[in-house]
Amino acid sequence: MTTPIRPEFELIADWIQPNSHVLDLGCGDGKLLTYLRDHSNVSGYGMEIDPIKNIKALEAGVNVIQSDLNSHDICDYFDKDSFDYVIMTQALQVVSRPDILLDDMLAVGKQCIITFPNFGHWRMRLQLLWNGRMPETDTLPYHWYDTPNIHMCTFNDFEDLCAAKNIEVVDRTVVNSNHQTTLGMKLLPNWLGEVALYKVQRKI
Amino acid sequence: MKNSVGIVTPQTLHVRQPLQMVSGSVLPEYDLVYETYGQLNSQKTNAILICHALSGSHHVAGYYEIDGVQSKEAGWWNDYIGPGKPIDTDEFFVVCSNNLGGCNGSTGPASINPETGKVFGPDFPIVTVEDWVNSQNELRQHLGIKQWAAAIGGSMGGMQVLQWSIAYPDAVKHALVIAAAPKLSAQNIAFNEVARRAIMTDPDFHNGRFIEMGTTPKRGLALARMLGHLTYLSDDMMGAKFGRELREGKLSYSFDVEFQVESYLRYQGEKFATKRNFDANTYLLMTKALDYFDPASHFDNNLSAALAHAKAEFLVVSFTTDWRFAPERSHEIVKALLDNDARVSYAEVESEHGHDAFLLPNAHYEGIFRAYMKRVIQHVHSQEVAAP
Numbered sequence: 001m002t003t004p005i006r007p008e009f010e011l012i013a014d015w016i017q018p019n020s021h022v023l024d025l026g027c028g029d030g031k032l033l034t035y036l037r038d039h040s041n042v043s044g045y046g047m048e049i050d051p052i053k054n055i056k057a058l059e060a061g062v063n064v065i066q067s068d069l070n071s072h073d074i075c076d077y078f079d080k081d082s083f084d085y086v087i088m089t090q091a092l093q094v095v096s097r098p099d100i101l102l103d104d105m106l107a108v109g110k111q112c113i114i115t116f117p118n119f120g121h122w123r124m125r126l127q128l129l130w131n132g133r134m135p136e137t138d139t140l141p142y143h144w145y146d147t148p149n150i151h152m153c154t155f156n157d158f159e160d161l162c163a164a165k166n167i168e169v170v171d172r173t174v175v176n177s178n179h180q181t182t183l184g185m186k187l188l189p190n191w192l193g194e195v196a197l198y199k200v201q202r203k204i
Numbered sequence: 205m206k207n208s209v210g211i212v213t214p215q216t217l218h219v220r221q222p223l224q225m226v227s228g229s230v231l232p233e234y235d236l237v238y239e240t241y242g243q244l245n246s247q248k249t250n251a252i253l254i255c256h257a258l259s260g261s262h263h264v265a266g267y268y269e270i271d272g273v274q275s276k277e278a279g280w281w282n283d284y285i286g287p288g289k290p291i292d293t294d295e296f297f298v299v300c301s302n303n304l305g306g307c308n309g310s311t312g313p314a315s316i317n318p319e320t321g322k323v324f325g326p327d328f329p330i331v332t333v334e335d336w337v338n339s340q341n342e343l344r345q346h347l348g349i350k351q352w353a354a355a356i357g358g359s360m361g362g363m364q365v366l367q368w369s370i371a372y373p374d375a376v377k378h379a380l381v382i383a384a385a386p387k388l389s390a391q392n393i394a395f396n397e398v399a400r401r402a403i404m405t406d407p408d409f410h411n412g413r414f415i416e417m418g419t420t421p422k423r424g425l426a427l428a429r430m431l432g433h434l435t436y437l438s439d440d441m442m443g444a445k446f447g448r449e450l451r452e453g454k455l456s457y458s459f460d461v462e463f464q465v466e467s468y469l470r471y472q473g474e475k476f477a478t479k480r481n482f483d484a485n486t487y488l489l490m491t492k493a494l495d496y497f498d499p500a501s502h503f504d505n506n507l508s509a510a511l512a513h514a515k516a517e518f519l520v521v522s523f524t525t526d527w528r529f530a531p532e533r534s535h536e537i538v539k540a541l542l543d544n545d546a547r548v549s550y551a552e553v554e555s556e557h558g559h560d561a562f563l564l565p566n567a568h569y570e571g572i573f574r575a576y577m578k579r580v581i582q583h584v585h586s587q588e589v590a591a592p
Contacts, residue, residue, distance in 0.1 A: 021545075045542070051568045054551055058519075058575035065538065065550045076535070077542055 007179030008197070009035040012087065012113055015171060015199050016040050020084035023047065023109060025069055025101075026091035030057030037061075044083065047074070070096045078108040085111050090195075092116045092158075093149040099161060111170065111201045118174075120154030120190040139177050139194050155190045162200060171199035207286045209241040209293050211274060212266035214309060219342045223304075226496075229329030232318070236343055237309030238262050238301035241285065242293035244347070250584045251349045252291060253340065254281065254300040255357030255364035258432070258490050259482060261308035264300040265293075283565050290573035295581050296353065304339045305331040305489040313485030314415060324485075326412025331489055333360075333497045337367045344375060354378035354580045355516075358562035359529065360490070363497050366537070369514040370499050378580050379516040380573075383526055383562040385533035386507050386540070387498035392528065395435055396491040399428035403484045412485050421484045426473030428487055433472045438525035438558035507536060508543035517547040519576045521569065523561040524554050549576065 009032055016022070018040045024033050027046025030053075036042035046064040048054050057064040067073055069091065086109030092098045093116050105112045117139045118124075127135035134144035142149065153161075155174070162169055174185045174193030185192045214237050223231040239262045244251060254264050257280075265285035268275040285291040285298055302310040305328060313328040320327075344352070355376045357365040362384025369379045388396070403409060406424030410417045446465040461467045476482055503509035518541055522534035531552050541548040551572045555561035561569070 043545075045548075051551075051554070051571070055568075055571040055575045058549055058572060059578060061579060063547050063549050065542075065548070066552050067550075073535075077539055079543070082542075 006035075007175075008089065008115060008195075011173055011175070011179065011197055012036070012089070012115075013039050015113060015197075016042065016085055018042075020044075021082070023074075023078070023083045023086045025074070025086065025088040025105070026094075027057055027062065027064060028053045030060035030062030030064060032087065032089065033057075033062045034060045069101060072100060072104055074104045075107055080107055081110055083109040085109055085113055087113045089115045090117070093151050093153065095151065098151050098153075099165070102161070102165065102167070106167065106200070106202050111199055113197065113199050115195060115197045116153070116158070117149075117195055118155050118190065118193050119152040120156060121194050122191050125191075137194075155193060155196050158196070158198065162198075166203045167200050168203045169198060169200050171197075173197045207288050208278070208282065209266035209286050211269045212239050212241065212263070212279075213268075214239050214262055216309065217301075217343055217346050219339070219346075221342060223335065223339055223342075225329055225335045226332040227330045231304075231311065231329065234304060234311035234339070235309065235315070236301045236304065236311075236339060238299060238343060239264065239266075239279075241265055241298040242296050244297040244349075245584075245588075247588065248347075248349050249351070249587045250296050250353055251344075251347065252296045252298045252580075253344070253352045253355045253368070254285070254291075254298060255336075255340075255355065255361035255368075256280070256300060256303065257357070257359040257361050258487075258494070259429075259476070259480070260361070261306065262300045262302040262310075263308070265298070280563060283563070284570070284573060290570055290577050291356070292577065292581070295584070299343070299347065301340055301343050303331070303336050303490070305486060305493075307481075307483030307486040312483065313412070313489065314483045323413075323415045325415060326485060328485060328489065330492060330496075332493050333363050333367050334371065336364055336493070337371055340364075340368075341372060341375070350375070352376050352378075353584050354380060354577070356380040356382070357384070358382040359384060359559065360494055363494070366511075367497070367499060369516045369518075370510060373513050373515040376516040377583060378519070378576075379514075380519045380521070380576065381534075381537060382521045383523055383529050383534075383559060384520075384537070385529045386500060386536050388495055389533075393495050395431060395528075396495055399431050400488050400491060402427035402431065403487060406484075409484060412488075414484065420477070420481075422474075422477040425477035425482060425484050425487065426470075429476035429482075430469045430473040433469060435528045436559040438527065438556060440525055441556045441558055444556065507540035511540050511546070512544055514541075514544070514546060517579075518549070519572070520548060520550045521562070521572060522550075522552050523557070523559070523569075524552060525556055526559045526561060528559040 022042050022044035024046045027048045046062045047067040049068045086105040124135040174189040174196050175181050176194045217236045220233045260280050263279045264281045265279040287294050302308045305312045313324045317324045355365045355368045362381040365379050403424035406421035408419040409421040449464040499510040500507040522531035538550045553569045
C-alpha cells in the first residue's frame with residue numbers, strides 16, 4: 001500500500017465537480033481531502049482505521065471517522081446516495097472483500113473513484129515468469145508474507161468484476177508510478193500501466 | 205507542579221433568577237460553585253466549558269491550599285488540563301461548575317432550604333441534564349461569554365455537552381462528547397436502581413433526612429460506589445490487576461475478604477462513603493438525571509431530529525473496553541450527527557481501562573484530544589484576526 005502522491009490528487013480533482021460532497025475511505029492523513037477542499041471546495045468525511053493517521057487527519061482539519069473498512073459499517077453510518085463521490089485510493093487490494101466494499105461504496109455514493117496498483121503490469125508478469133517468485137516493485141515493495149495487499153488484481157480483473165456487478169466504468173486513467181501516462185499505456189494498459197484510476201457508477 | 209494550573213480557589217455565583225425545572229419545580233434562587241483556569245481573552249472567545257461526571261465536581265485541575273499546605277490530590281482531569289496539556293490553559297480560559305443538586309458547594313440537598321430554614325434533604329427537586337445546562341447557561345452569561353470555544357465532557361459530562369449543543373446551538377462552537385451515550389440502556393438504568401436501593405435501604409438513610417438525624421448512610425453509599433466502580437472497569441483490566449489473587453495466600457472458606465479484588469472494591473466503597481463524604485441524596489439525584497436523559501424522546505425518538513439544529517462541530521470519542529457506555533452508543537451519536545451533515549470526527553481509543561479510561565493517560569486519546577483542541581485554538585485565533 002503506497003501513499004498517494006500529489007499528481008494522483010490532481011487527477012482525482014479533475015474528475016470531481018467543485019462543491020461536491022465526498023467520502024474518502026482509508027483517508028490516511030487526510031491530505032487528499034484537504035487538497036480537494038482547497039482546490040474544489042469539497043466537503044465531506046474521511047474514514048480511517050489507523051490511530052496515528054487519525055490524529056494526522058484531525059490535525060489537517062479533516063472530519064475523520066475511525067472505522068475498519070472490513071467491518072462494512074459505511075452503510076450503517078450513511079444513507080443511500082449520501083455523497084456525490086466515494087473515493088478509495090490504493091486500498092481496494094488490502095480489504096478482505098473488495099467486491100462487497102464496492103457495493104457499499106456504490107450504495108452511499110453516486111459515483112466512486114478507485115485507484116489501485118495493476119498486478120498485470122509487465123514487470124510483475126516477468127518476475128513471476130522468469131524468477132518464479134512473487135513480484136516486488138516500487139509500487140508494491142513487500143514480500144509475499146508481509147504484504148498488506150491480500151487481493152491483488154489486474155485492470156482486466158477489476159473490469160470483469162464491474163461487468164459482473166453491472167457497474168459502469170465512466171472513466172479510466174492509467175499511469176505509471178510517477179502518475180504520468182504514455183501512448184503505450186493507452187494502447188496496452190494492462191501490460192504497461194502501473195496504477196489505474198477508475199470512476200464507476202451503478203448502471204441505470 | 206510542572207504543567208499544573210497550580211493552586212486554585214473556587215468561586216460562587218449566586219443566581220437570583222428563578223430556575224424553572226423540567227420536573228415542574230422552581231428554584232427561586234441558587235448557588236453555582238465553579239473554578240476557572242487560564243485567562244479569558246479581551247474578546248471573551250477562548251472560554252472552554254468542562255462538564256463533570258457523576259461523582260466529579262468543579263475541581264477539575266490544579267490543587268487546593270488547605271491551611272497553607274497544598275492538597276495532595278489534584279482535580280479529576282488534571283492529566284488533560286494545564287499549561288501545554290491538550291486543554292492548554294496558556295490558550296484557553298477553562299470553566300467548570302459543580303452541578304446543581306451536587307454536594308460540593310452548589311445548591312443541593314445538603315443546602316439550607318430558604319423557605320423552611322432546614323436542610324433540603326429529600327425535598328430538593330429532581331434535577332435533569334436540561335436543568336444543569338440551563339443553570340450553566342446563567343454562568344456563561346455572568347462571565348460575559350457569547351459562545352464557548354468548546355464544551356467538553358466525559359460520561360455524564362458528555363450528555364451535558366450534547367444537551368448544550370441542542371438547547372443552545374449558538375453558544376457552542378465545538379462539542380467534545382467523550383465516553384457518553386445519547387440515553388441510558390435498560391441495563392444502565394438497572395445498575396443505577398440497584399445503587400439507589402443500596403442507599404435508600406440503609407437504616408441510616410432515614411428517608412433522606414439523614415443530615416437532620418445526624419447520620420450518614422455510609423454502607424449504602426459504599427455499596428452504590430462498589431457497584432458503580434465495577435461497571436466502570438473492564439473484565440480484562442480487573443483480570444490483569446487482580447486475577448484471582450488471594451489476600452492471605454490461601455482460601456479460608458469464610459465470607460471475609462479473601463480475593464484481592466474484594467478488598468479493592470471494599471476500599472473504593474469505603475473511601476467514597478467516608479473520605480469523600482458524598483451526599484447520598486446527591487447520588488440519588490444524579491443517577492436519576494442520567495436515567496431521564498433522552499433528547500430524542502422529544503423528537504419522536506429520533507436522535508437525528510433532536511440534533512438537527514445543533515451548530516457545533518463535534519468530536520466523539522469512545523473506548524474499546526467501555527461496556528457501560530460502549531462504542532456502539534457513541535456510534536449512535538455519530539450516526540445522528542452524520543444524518544445532519546454535521547462536522548463530526550470520531551475516534552475509538554484502544555484501552556483496557558473500561559469506562560474509567562476517559563480520565564486516564566493514554567497516548568492515542570491524548571493525541572486525538574490535542575489534535576482536535578489545536579483546531580479549537582486555530583478557530584479562536586482566526587476570530588482574533590477577524591475582529592476589527
